[in-house]
Amino acid sequence: MKHILVTGGAKGIGKAIVEDLAKRGHKITATYHSSKEAAEKLAAKYPNVAFRQVNLENREAIQAFVADIVASGEPIDVLVNNAGLYVGKTFEKMTTEEVLQQIDLNFTAPALLIHGLLPVLKKSKAPLIINISSQVVRVNLTGEAMYASVKTALSTLTQMLRAELNPQGVRLATIEPFGVNTYGIPEPSDMIKPEELAQTISMAIELPDHLQLDNLGLSHINQPRPDYPDWIER
Numbered sequence: 001m002k003h004i005l006v007t008g009g010a011k012g013i014g015k016a017i018v019e020d021l022a023k024r025g026h027k028i029t030a031t032y033h034s035s036k037e038a039a040e041k042l043a044a045k046y047p048n049v050a051f052r053q054v055n056l057e058n059r060e061a062i063q064a065f066v067a068d069i070v071a072s073g074e075p076i077d078v079l080v081n082n083a084g085l086y087v088g089k090t091f092e093k094m095t096t097e098e099v100l101q102q103i104d105l106n107f108t109a110p111a112l113l114i115h116g117l118l119p120v121l122k123k124s125k126a127p128l129i130i131n132i133s134s135q136v137v138r139v140n141l142t143g144e145a146m147y148a149s150v151k152t153a154l155s156t157l158t159q160m161l162r163a164e165l166n167p168q169g170v171r172l173a174t175i176e177p178f179g180v181n182t183y184g185i186p187e188p189s190d191m192i193k194p195e196e197l198a199q200t201i202s203m204a205i206e207l208p209d210h211l212q213l214d215n216l217g218l219s220h221i222n223q224p225r226p227d228y229p230d231w232i233e234r
Contacts, residue, residue: 002205003027003124005069005076007056007113008083010035010042012182013132016194017082020202022046029076031056031065031083056083056109057101066116075123078205080130081110081154091145099146106150111157121170126209128171130201131158135178135217155215162214171212173204178219190222 004021008014009030015038018030028046031054032039039051052068055061069076085105087098110131121127136144137152158174165172181191197218204213 001025001027002077003075004078004080006030006080006082010039013180013194013197014082016198017080017201018042018049020198022049024202057104062109062112069117070120076117076120077124078128079113079117079121080201081113082132083109086147090143094146102146102150107153110154128205130173130175130204133174133176135176135219137176173213174215175200176217179223190220192218192220
């Protein structure tokens with residue numbers, strides 16, 4: 001059994017991650033921002049799940065949360081930076097608040113949590129940090145400039161931290177899904193189910209202690225992809 005911290009764990013992908021890990025017998029501490037009712041239902045369903053309310057767009061709130069975790073003295077074996085924000089607008093159409101929200105939630109919060117929780121993670125026998133990024137860092141999708149930029153920053157941070165932290169026994173994994181059905185689209189769809197992504201996270205967590213998934217891309221086989229250019233002979 002591992003003690004796993006999951007951000008944004010009350011709904012969507014985070015809810016699926018929390019449920020899959022809870023069913024496997026792990027101890028889960030998860031955060032939520034405004035989904036109190038959903039968090040309470042999950043905590044009532046799984047006795048090994050506890051929730052903390054944290055506004056991850058607020059740096060002072062993150063620092064207070066980290067201080068509480070550190071003061072508890074309890075090791076954390078795995079940190080899953082799942083909480084994120086997608087704004088479906090071109091860069092020009094976004095408000096200043098929306099630009100800053102994507103930076104704060106998709107990059108600043110994971111960076112601050114990693115930085116602040118490293119002392120607690122290092123108490124574990126085989127600490128693991130999982131950052132959920134996106135395939136948008138590999139594919140140029142028009143209209144997603146801001147989202148792609150912050151997710152690229154997160155993937156790059158994970159890569160660079162491996163060089164610094166692997167020698168200290170800290171493992172880091174980047175999970176990059178392409179199209180997760182958190183929109184209530186009727187199944188079968190051409191998107192990854194949240195439960196399928198959650199199983200992938202659990203697989204990464206349950207690897208032998210000396211292994212890490214460096215970068216894992218995940219997509220549905222029927223996910224729409226760019227067509228052949230006109231000049232390719234078929």
